[in-house]
Amino acid sequence: MRTIFQIITLMSTLCFVGLSTSFPSYAVSEPKVTEAEPEKGPNRGRMLRDGNFAIELSIFETGVPPEFRVWATDGGKAVDPSKVDLNVKLTRLGDGIDDINFYQEGEYLRGDMVIYEPHSFMVSLSAKYQGKTFNWQYDNFEGRTKITDDVAKAMEIATDFVGSSTFHETVEVYGKLTLPADATSNVYARFDGLVEKVYVKLGDPIKKGQLLLTIESNESLQSYKIHAANSGIVTNVNVTSGEQSKGRSLLQITNDKTLIAELAVFPKDLSTVSIGAKTTLTINGVEEKQVSKIDSRILKVRKDQAKLFRVVVNNHDSLFSEGSFVSAAIEISSYDVAMAVKRSGLQSFRDFTVVYAKVGDEYEVRMLELGRAVGEEIEVLSGISLGTEYVSENSYILKADIEKSGASHDH
Template identity: 85%
Template sequence: MKPTFQILALISTVWLVSISASFPSFAVSEPKVEETEPEKGPNRGRMLRDGDFAIELSIFETGVPPEFRVWASTDGKAIDPSKVDLNVKLTRLGDGIDDINFYQEGEYLRGDMVIYEPHSFMVSLTAKYQGKTFNWQYDNFEGRTKIAEDVAKAMEISTEIVGPSTFHETVQVYGKLVLPADATSNVYARFDGLVKKVNVKLGESVKKGQLLLTVESNESLQSYKVFSAQNGIVSTVNVTSGEQSKGRSLLQITNDETLIAQLAVFPKDLPTVRLGAKTTITINGVEEKQVSTVESRILKVRDDQAKLFRVVVNNADSALSEGAFVSAAIEIGSYDVPMAVKRSGLQSFRDFTVVYAKVGDEYEVRMLELGRAVGEEIEVLSGISLGTEYVTENSYILKSDVEKSGASHDH
């Protein structure tokens, strides 16, 4: 091999090693080993065999909540179920152990408790027949995956704890910013005369007590000074140096430290909106939201039958402008719920809406019965326990990995 080719080959090798080191594998789970499909019995249950003795364990859910039903046989012949003593323990991820005993019902044994979703657990079955004890154990996982902590962190998989919450129900409205009625003051000459000097310019910020004008009285020919009565911005200039005041407004000073959000509430929402209601305002082009309260309302409705409610907006830094469009959430009620989760964590799994519970570095679906949704949260009626850690952000990664695994449970 020529030296040039040797150098190129070496560079290629180093580059590939570098790329591999720089970009760690983000495969979420280990490659799944193809498993042999478990033997099914005549009742579509899983067959468990030990010599001539066999148990068929089936999850039955036709017309009833899911439950175990068991048929026993020896050498292929059915056994009187009353002669078999049976117990099944289901070890769940982070949710303890279900201890299920059985009683005879016709030609089978029936479990004494509902098998709640998810049907994901380690199954331990003990059967006693004619003085012998038979034991089986197997995994029946679904909706479960495993991700190392460092990989989960790199993927920005975030979690929170299931707990109670206070829901603040709101109505969404729209409007724009206007100046308060007393925001603008007119500046006059106390005594008509010649305006000798205008000390400010249009758009200039002024402070209370700042010199605005110097005027020479027509009667006394004495000069006097006119000062600003408030902080604000010079919004109008009606005079220039050398002009007569003529009893008119010479300047206008506008204080915009406070603005008013005029919000249009339409007839269907009018009964729910009250003075003093907490209001969260989003201003067009401004990232930070403002929280205030409904201060007043305008009596007359607009042509479109909307009524205007007025909310005070702080503008101490003069960052906001009159006329800017706003949206607002006006609180119309609040109530406590025993359990709630973030809507961002919801995913679909089979026919269920789920979140992914986190136990160590394992994640598993929790099928939820949901209630009212307000803002970013949704009420949980059942399906998960208080204090459970669950995924709130990037749960789609877990959904994808679970779907890739293709694991299913026994029925």
């Protein structure tokens, strides 16, 4: 196992692969220690010796899940497995101890439990033979590194915890904002006559009851006032002071406090979208997302065969404008998963997809069996425990450090 004290060398590696992130400098040094390769036996297992007595401990995984198999010798000669009482304890990082006993199978002893990944642990072996007890202990680490908290913080290594989650599956659609059919009203003179004065201009916001025009009736020659029936914005002025009303629309008032997002759903997604579905809108030019639901749909399809679904948008602050383009995520299903992690934390390790579990200032791979992916999260079926702290951001830094250390998958 390496530590982050070789951080200067690691930073050069990261720069080499084109990373542009800047990190603080750490003036440290650590002599490089080269460990001798452990002795291997005829079955490619690790040899453990004490005088004439020797144990070969091998992880066997041909045609079976990984398990321990042991061969014993005395003075170089094979020992009857039934004469050896053996126990192995594997101390894992943050995951407790595996207590493994053995039984005879042919010419070797076979462990009674699966050695699950990662094969990274402190091994403690105890063997009883001819009234004597033999003990060995060694480290067998892979996919593990150490980083102090202050260095991890400086490198912006962020963590999260494995937990349950509710997944919301969505379809992405696009459209634009329109006005409701009843948003615009026209202002007419009750009695035709001379427009004495127009009190508003194009673009003015008005309130219900506000004075709009004064008209002198052609019949009675009496002046009367026209007030706004609704609040809104003046979107059309068709008359000026001194003109005759002539039965036409004098002003147009538009209420924009409510808009409609018309979203185009194409045939491949039509069966999944329903009235009332939760919809998250992103409106062009507005950072904050809007959450609403499908209110209705237009029966006729467009020329491109898309059907328009309508979403009511609250516009009380007049932030949005008619004609603005929108994108939307329409929820089509929702379900709970027992465990999930952020997809940003995933890395590859050997033939596995992993995250890096954090225990104190040590980090180690956890091989994951993954399920469904929705948004920024992905379901975890196995490989890590609920509540485990793991690296969710900048996990590539750990991968680079571990790969640089050259830690092997030792059996």
